[in-house]
Amino acid sequence: MDGxxxxxxxxxxxxxxxxxxxxxxxxxxxxGSGPVGTVLEEGAxxxxxxxxxxxxxxGRSVELRHWEDYFDACDRxxxxxxxSFAVYTAGSTGAVVLCLHxxxxxxxxxxxxxxxxxxxYRVVAPDLRGHGASRTEDDLDFSxxxxxxxxxxxxxxxxxxxxxxxxxxxxxxxxxxxxxxxxxxxGGAEPPAAPPPxxxxxxxxxxxxxxxxxxxxxxxxxxxxxxxxxxxxVEGTAIAALPHMGAxxxxxxxxxxxxxxxxDWAVRSGTCKRPEAAGVSFPSQVxxxxxxxSGGGGGGGSRGGGGGEWRWRxxxxxxxxxxxxxxxxxxxxxxxxxxxxxxxxAGTDRLDRELTIGQMQGKFQLVLMPAAGxxxxxxxxxxxxxxxxxxxxxxxxxxPPLALPRAPPGAPRVLPVAAGPLHEAGAxxxxxxx
Numbered sequence: 517m518d519g520x521x522x523x524x525x526x527x528x529x530x531x532x533x534x535x536x537x538x539x540x541x542x543x544x545x546x547x548g549s550g551p552v553g554t555v556l557e558e559g560a561x562x563x564x565x566x567x568x569x570x571x572x573x574x575g576r577s578v579e580l581r582h583w584e585d586y587f588d589a590c591d592r593x594x595x596x597x598x599x600s601f602a603v604y605t606a607g608s609t610g611a612v613v614l615c616l617h618x619x620x621x622x623x624x625x626x627x628x629x630x631x632x633x634x635x636x637y638r639v640v641a642p643d644l645r646g647h648g649a650s651r652t653e654d655d656l657d658f659s660x661x662x663x664x665x666x667x668x669x670x671x672x673x674x675x676x677x678x679x680x681x682x683x684x685x686x687x688x689x690x691x692x693x694x695x696x697x698x699x700x701x702x703g704g705a706e707p708p709a710a711p712p713p714x715x716x717x718x719x720x721x722x723x724x725x726x727x728x729x730x731x732x733x734x735x736x737x738x739x740x741x742x743x744x745x746x747x748x749x750v751e752g753t754a755i756a757a758l759p760h761m762g763a764x765x766x767x768x769x770x771x772x773x774x775x776x777x778x779x780d781w782a783v784r785s786g787t788c789k790r791p792e793a794a795g796v797s798f799p800s801q802v803x804x805x806x807x808x809x810s811g812g813g814g815g816g817g818s819r820g821g822g823g824g825e826w827r828w829r830x831x832x833x834x835x836x837x838x839x840x841x842x843x844x845x846x847x848x849x850x851x852x853x854x855x856x857x858x859x860x861x862a863g864t865d866r867l868d869r870e871l872t873i874g875q876m877q878g879k880f881q882l883v884l885m886p887a888a889g890x891x892x893x894x895x896x897x898x899x900x901x902x903x904x905x906x907x908x909x910x911x912x913x914x915x916p917p918l919a920l921p922r923a924p925p926g927a928p929r930v931l932p933v934a935a936g937p938l939h940e941a942g943a944x945x946x947x948x949x950x
Contacts, residue, residue: 553923554875555903578779586627590649593642597671599652602643603670604637605807607634610715612915613673613904615641616725616889618749619658620830622648622800624721627701628793628897628943633905642670644725648800649773650662658835660842664731669736675715714740716818716914720904722747722893726844730850735871744853745904747892748858751846752868758839763910766833786889793894802826847871851879856911860903881907 534796562880564844583590586605593599602624613633623641630639643650645666646658688840717740721729726746733744772778781787788794803827850857858882861867864884867875875882883903887896908914 527662562888577776578783578791578795579775580779580799583624585629593673595673598666598669602649604641604895606630606639607637610637611718611908613637613639613718613720616721616729618723618725619761619835620801620832624800625797625894627796629893632901656834658838660731663728665828667728667732668735668737677895695736697809716740716742718743718913719910723749724842727846730846733853741855743856743911745858748862748890750866750868751843753866754843772802774826775802778802788891789895797894801829803829804831858907860892861894
């Protein structure tokens with residue numbers, strides 16, 4: 517459903533509510549200079565950029581790519597009582613950037629973003645329940661509660677387990693019991709369990725994954741959570757679009773001749789604007805038509821395609837009973853989270869009233885990327901990675917706090933100065949003296 521959400525209708529230009537809202541959100545600055553603001557990307561891709569690849573109109577097939585071109589590893593994370601999750605990882609140092617895909621996508625939707633971040637950060641992109649190569653006890657349980665618990669469980673399995681060295685240094689069970697006996701006899705209580713390790717983490721989610729990222733952050737079970745980025749999902753517009761989603765899903769092809777055909781369709785239909793992204797993402801979204809309900813994870817970003825018919829791995833029609841639960845109450849929950857937040861949108865017409873007010877109050881940073889479609893991370897991976905890296909740096913995610921110098925003894929006290937509006941260098945009317 518996520519990649520096919522119909523865009524909200526655009527009102528006529530000139531004095532419309534959306535136009536006025538956009539003007540208000542733009543303000544008099546381009547952001548980036550302060551912790552909260554609005555960034556408006558240019559309306560068309562920059563043709564001078566090396567990654568400014570455009571969809572081919574010549575009818576040529578999309579080049580299929582393998583996940584190993586972008587990620588370092590694909591591990592299977594076993595979560596007792598929940599299932600087995602395929603998790604793609606890239607990078608070995610820095611803060612963790614946990615990326616959650618939208619409905620119908622897989623962790624490989626983040627391939628081109630991971631490629632650009634892995635030199636500085638650890639990118640983790642799981643296939644969620646009922647998607648890609650993951651297998652769970654109930655692949656059709658798409659409820660917000662279940663999938664949020666999955667996200668927390670995956671993070672804990674990766675980062676909250678005791679370190680091997682600590683486990684090796686721990687006393688043997690018999691020795692531990694013998695040591696605990698005197699304390700028990702003396703009426704002493706068992707020592708409290710050690711808190712989970714604090715792993716600096718940025719949660720990033722697209723569409724359905726954005727809703728899950730917000731809800732996972734609200735559980736307060738991800739130790740070290742230092743930021744949240746949500747990509748192109750807003751409660752008001754998502755719920756308003758739900759009545760139309762059945763027809764949108766029915767308009768998709770239900771069968772493909774190969775993973776190659778799925779990738780070609782994605783570009784030809786405009787679902788994905790970047791052939792490279794389609795070549796690694798869409799083969800992982802289909803499985804052989806005769807595969808079981810939890811088929812083997814699609815083409816897996818494979819370089820080739822098999823014979824016979826292929827179908828969508830995730831039956832999005834079966835998720836319809838859970839759609840409203842994904843998005844209800846999302847805006848308020850997002851605004852209430854006590855961590856730095858950023859919202860990436862393809863246009864201001866996707867903002868609902870609650871988020872419009874919250875952005876004007878400076879509760880989160882808004883980035884507008886009108887050149888992208890719904891899957892911003894696939895259509896504009898370089899700009900998405902740039903905004904994520906800037907957010908991580910601005911809020912020092914995973915970095916030690918700044919050490920402020922102490923005033924020398926006897927120095928006069930400096931009174932704080934009230935912050936005023938930000939002006940670009942050299943702007944007229946800045947009010948500064950010569």
